[in-house]
Amino acid sequence: MSALPAAGPEAAPSRPVLMELKNITLRFGGVEAIKDISFDIREGEIRAIIGPNGAGKSSMLNVISGFYHPQEGEVWFRGRRRPAMKPYQVARLGIARTFQNIALFDGMSVLDNVMTGRITHMKRGIFAQGVWKGPAEREEVANREAVERIIDFLEIQRIRKTPVGRLPYGLKKRVELARALAAEPKLLLLDEPMAGMNVEEKEDMSRFILDVNDEFGTTIALIEHDMGVVMDLSDRVVVMDYGRKIGDGTPAEVRANPEVIDAYLGVAHD
Numbered sequence: 600m601s602a603l604p605a606a607g608p609e610a611a612p613s614r615p616v617l618m619e620l621k622n623i624t625l626r627f628g629g630v631e632a633i634k635d636i637s638f639d640i641r642e643g644e645i646r647a648i649i650g651p652n653g654a655g656k657s658s659m660l661n662v663i664s665g666f667y668h669p670q671e672g673e674v675w676f677r678g679r680r681r682p683a684m685k686p687y688q689v690a691r692l693g694i695a696r697t698f699q700n701i702a703l704f705d706g707m708s709v710l711d712n713v714m715t716g717r718i719t720h721m722k723r724g725i726f727a728q729g730v731w732k733g734p735a736e737r738e739e740v741a742n743r744e745a746v747e748r749i750i751d752f753l754e755i756q757r758i759r760k761t762p763v764g765r766l767p768y769g770l771k772k773r774v775e776l777a778r779a780l781a782a783e784p785k786l787l788l789l790d791e792p793m794a795g796m797n798v799e800e801k802e803d804m805s806r807f808i809l810d811v812n813d814e815f816g817t818t819i820a821l822i823e824h825d826m827g828v829v830m831d832l833s834d835r836v837v838v839m840d841y842g843r844k845i846g847d848g849t850p851a852e853v854r855a856n857p858e859v860i861d862a863y864l865g866v867a868h869d
């Protein structure tokens with residue numbers, strides 16, 4: 600039997616690095632959205648990025664997902680420097696994301712929406728499907744099985760045939776999570792997963808995020824404004840303010856950081 604060290608937030612720094620952001624600077628014309636920021640994301644951890652409005656959190660998530668290319672700095676993923684890539688190439692590397700404003704196909708069923716998440720696993724095109732039916736069919740069955748597993752896991756079986764447009768907000772967010780998971784990502788990016796949710800929906804989403812991390816070992820980086828949620832879910836937190844990094848550490852460490860308290864948490868938060 601192996602003698603692994605006990606898990607927990609303290610264990611996070613000893614895990615292997617999955618992604619490293621080195622001296623990232625991102626400008627939009629005269630605006631410096633990100634100013635020389637470095638941090639890493641370790642395998643299997645839940646890493647939060649927090650900060651006031653306009654701090655540069657979404658810009659950072661967009662750098663990680665390949666939507667934006669920084670003018671300066673390097674992005675390393677799984678031990679290799681990642682060149683400037685198109686978002687679909689980044690997706691093929693094993694990085695999936697959800698969006699702040701839900702981006703699903705309203706007229707399509709839950710099942711079909713989640714299936715679109717498998718696109719990075721579809722190797723056989725329409726031509727191959729026509730002339731070489733066997734392998735294409737096997738691939739389709741495997742994709743279908745993977746999707747059904749995720750649908751079961753996120754407890755959305757009973758709505759699998761329902762058009763997404765008819766679902767309440769909290770369930771739409773869960774379907775978006777299902778679609779991102781269907782890609783079987785190494786790194787899952789969640790852009791404000793709790794935004795607009797009521798307390799019960801937040802509790803459900805928190806549980807699913809923890810379960811995904813636990814059961815699939817998926818590394819998760821998320822932006823979130825609800826501090827209670829961030830402090831409960833995260834192993835480590837990066838704090839941004841005006842494009843700079845002003846804090847980085849466990850929830851307890853950032854909560855006790857005076858610069859973070861001044862810029863963001865304030866004295867009223869606990």
Ligand SMILES: Nc1ncnc2c1ncn2[C@@H]1O[C@H](COP(=O)(O)OP(=O)(O)OP(=O)(O)O)[C@@H](O)[C@H]1O
Nearest residue numbers: 627630631632650651652653654655656657658659
């Ligand atoms: N596409 C863009 N073009 C020009 N400026 C941008 C663009 N995206 C972001 N910015 C600017 O970069 C800065 C950081 O914005 P960003 O959206 O990353 O912050 P944020 O921390 O995610 O804010 P919020 O919490 O309000 O979503 C802001 O000054 C914003 O106006």
